[in-house]
Amino acid sequence: MAPRVNVLPVFRGLSIRSRPLAQRCIAAQTRQLSTIDHNSDAAQSENTFSDALRARMQTYGQSFEKKQESEPSEGTERALTENEIALNQLQQAAYGLNPFDPETHGHKFGVPTLPISRDMNQKRRYDTVVEQVTKLLMKDGKLAKAQRDMAMILNHLRSSPAPKVNPTRPLMPGPPTADQLPLDPVTYLTVAIDSVAPLIKIRKYAKLAGGGRALELPAPLHQRQRRRWAFGWILDAVNKRPSRGSGRAMFPTRVAEEIIAVVEGRSTVWDKRHELHKRGTAVRANVFSTKLRGKKL
Amino acid sequence: MSAPLSLRCLLRPSAPVPRSITAAASTPSPWTATFSTTASAQKDGQKMGTPKKMSAKTKGSVSTHMNPTGKKQTMAKFKKNKGAKTGKPPLPGERKALRKRIQLSNNNALPVAGLVELEPKDLLDPTKVGTMVALPGEMQDSLRTLEAFKPTQFWPMFRQPATLIRSETVDLIAQMQEAASKKQMLRAVITGERITGKSLLLLQSMAYGLSKEWIVINIPEAQELTTACTEYAPVPDTEPVQYMQNNYCLKMIQAIKKANSSVLAKQATVYSHPELPQNIPINSSLLALLNAAKEPESAWVVFQAFWKELMHKDATRPPILFTLDGLQHIMKISDYRSPAFELIHSQDLALVRLFCDTLSGASPLPNGGAILAATTRGNAPRSPSMELALAQREAEQAGTEPPAHEPYFKGYDTRSEATLKSVKVMKVKGMSKLEARGLMEYWASSGILRATVDEKAVAAKWALSAGVVGEMERASLLTMRP
Structure with missing residues (x-):
């Protein structure tokens, strides 16, 4: 139902006001309106609103009144009529405010509490390491199988005894202690992979070392690359690991056993990392090679 | 700068230098060269005695698994044989044993506060629906012997095996109790969609039976009887010929013995069994009777004698619970062949015949009890007769018009239908x-x-x-x- 009161003054005032003024202006206008229209027959007009709509309108009116209470007001408070509530809303809209309560209006299930956690996004629902590693497990594009395998790996980590960490093969600093790892399999996996991840790779410059040989230089790796190298090595070790059983759980079991071996320092992957680091340290001597002048590094 | 010293820069701050690195440092190595150090030099160095050698394949690459180098791939059939694998291959049956291994506890899982142990009355109490109860230790052993736990269930994740009391559980156990109190027999088929908990309902019924000191017999996988994976031989003097499966029977007898030992020790024999290889005098315990089965050759005979004793009507005899999982497998022609190379019907196998006769009510249990069969939806052959019979029984129970045979379909099996003529059908649905x-x-x-x-x-x-x-x-x- 359209309000019967003339709304033109509202529209006239809306354009030049700046936003900080809006709230004060609304309060003033409302006060004015309430004194003018107190006895107007608009209040006694025939009620065509449905009950539900009226209830909603009143709640909006009340919330608006609460805002008003903070300001010094003269005169006594009284309940606003429907027309006035509608007008108030119109005025709020005019001043660039949202007249409706965003918590309830237009949301069937309400609004979520902010900030939304990272994994609430459908495309980022898994942990970064888990997601990357799952795709590395995948063969022939069978992602669902890889995901099932990953779930089985995590379950195997959960149900096997806590690892005994080898002090000569130190893990990443700062993870939870070894006895807490099994109940948090994602951290278990992350610790294993990050601990054996190499820091560098060897980059080769063809034919620069003389005699047709490549000149080798160490090059740093990004975190994602490091994890890829590490898990590639783990998968190589897994493929060499003999399968003691049969069935679809066997591959995930072998991967999980290799991950446990990494954390316990038994895995050959540690040697690979060590070798690569050693070689990288050695070929640092080539960094200032004159052969590299003019090359894009 | 020497190599080991340089290598320290790549180590974790908290980490001590591994011994292998310092050991390598003591020997003069080409790593100390101050100028060009290339792949060939490194190769020489490795020859001279670096402790571990990386394989040529993985030296510079991420992984052979992912083939990052873009190396040309060869088709599997042209790949060279990598040669014989070292190490002892697993023994026959070892791989399957690992696959079927049942792990019932996980020490990493937290103990659940307030988890009470199962008592038989809990399974009958409708107010306990929706609560978990733990299986007591002895019962775990018995159920494990009876192969009530399946490897596909999630037992290895929890500290101790526990089971949920569902409304279906209360329903079934109440019927079992009622039948046993009246010395009657409950004949029921548990059916339902995949992974709705049919096998677990059987487990709960077995748990109830064990705690109430019934004699519990279980056939955990009916397919083991009918897919021609266990030995069989004709039973002498049977017409039409029946076939006994002695190896399977021996395994089953041992399970029955181990799971029900305390009950069987209290029960005495009432018949003399001259056909047994060993003399079992009257009034010796049923456990002693089962102990007569030491070789597979005598297993079926002993089982028959044991069954005859159980069929003796006596107020002191406990009720019997006989369960089978995978009903479809015994409702069809088996994979076994007769000497004339004709396929044998599953119900011509003596043990299956015994189960089916009891299930159909043709040979009732005189001391009461329950005979339960659960269908399987995971790895099940098609059994149109069973489906039809179950649908008919369900309709009869609901008081609606039962479905009829399809007039032009030839795949029905009359013997299976006769078996399921008067059973009770219990449908397991989703949880509340x-x-x-x-x-x-x-x-x-x-x-x-x-x-x-x-x-x-x-x-x-x-x-x-x-x-x-x-x-x-x-x-x-x-x-x-x-």
């Missing part, structure tokens, strides 16, 4: 939200489900799985978001 909540709270308090269990979370998983318990487990326990 109350039951789902009980289960999820148990998972969460075990530390396995790392989420707050509130109404919203329960409703989400319940809606995702339609209340089917196995689907709920898959959605909550077999996931990449633990």
Whole structure:
């Protein structure tokens, strides 16, 4: 139902006001309106609103009144009529405010509490390491199988005894202690992979070392690359690991056993990392090679 | 700068230098060269005695698994044979044993506070629906012997095996109790969709039977009897010929003995059994009778004698619970062949025949008890007769018009239909939200489900799985978001 009161003054005032003024202006206008229209027959007009709509309108009116209470007001408070509530809303809209309560209006299930956690996004629902590693497990594009395998790996980590960490093969600093790892399999996996991840790779410059040989230089790796190298090595070790059983759980079991071996320092992957680091340290001597002048590094 | 000193820059600050690095440093190596150090030099160095040699394949690459170098791939059939694998191959049956291994505890899982041990009256109490009860230690052993636990269930995740009391459980156990109190026999088929908990319902019935000191006999996988994977031989003097499966019978007798030893020790024989290889005098215990089966050759005879004793009507004899999982497999022609190379019907196998006769009511249990068969939906052959018979029984129970045979379909099996002529059908459906909540709270308090269990979370998983318990487990326990 359209309000019967003339709304033109509202529209006239809306354009030049700046936003900080809006709230004060609304309060003033409302006060004015309430004194003018107190006895107007608009209040006694025939009620065509449905009950539900009226209830909603009143709640909006009340919330608006609460805002008003903070300001010094003269005169006594009284309940606003429907027309006035509608007008108030119109005025709020005019001043660039949202007249409706965003918590309830237009949301069937309400609004979520902010900030939304990272994994609430459908495309980022898994942990970064888990997601990357799952795709590395995948063969022939069978992602669902890889995901099932990953779930089985995590379950195997959960149900096997806590690892005994080898002090000569130190893990990443700062993870939870070894006895807490099994109940948090994602951290278990992350610790294993990050601990054996190499820091560098060897980059080769063809034919620069003389005699047709490549000149080798160490090059740093990004975190994602490091994890890829590490898990590639783990998968190589897994493929060499003999399968003691049969069935679809066997591959995930072998991967999980290799991950446990990494954390316990038994895995050959540690040697690979060590070798690569050693070689990288050695070929640092080539960094200032004159052969590299003019090359894009 | 020497190599080991340089290598320190790549080590973790907290880490000591591994011994192998310092050992390598003591020997003069080409790493100390101050100028060009290339691949060839490194190769020489490795020859001279670096402790570990990287394989040529993996030296510079990420992994051979992912083939990052873009190396040309060869088709599998042109690949060279990598040569004989070293190491001892697993013995026959070892791989299967590992696959079928049942792990019933996980020390990493948290102990659940307030989890009570199962008591037979709990399984009958409708107010206990939706609560978890732990299986006591002795019962675990008996159930394990009876092969009531399946490797596909999620037992290895929790500290101790526990089971959810469902409305179906209370329903079934109440019927079992009623039948036993009247010395009658409950003949029922448990059916339902995949992973709705049919096998677990059998497990619960066995748990009840064991705690009430019934004699519990279980055939954990009917397919082991009919897929021609165990030895068979004709039973002499039978017309039409029946076939006994002695190896399987021996295994079953040993399970019965181990699971029911205390009950069997109290029961005495009333017949003399001259056909047995060993003289069992009258009034010796049933355990002694079963002990006569030491070789597979005598297993079937002993089992027959044992069954004859159980069929003796006596007030002191306990009720019997006979269960079978995978009903479809015994409702069809088996994979066995007769000497004339004709396929043998499953119900011509003596043990299957015994079960089917009891299930159909042709040979009732005089001392009461229950005979339960569960269908399987995972690895089941088609059995149109069984499906039809179960649909008919269900319709009769509901008081509606039972479905009729398809007139032009030839695949029906009259013997199977006759077996299921008068059984009771119990349909296992999805759980209620109350039951789902009980289960999820148990998972969460075990530390396995790392989420707050509130109404919203329960409703989400319940809606995702339609209340089917196995689907709920898959959605909550077999996931990449633990």
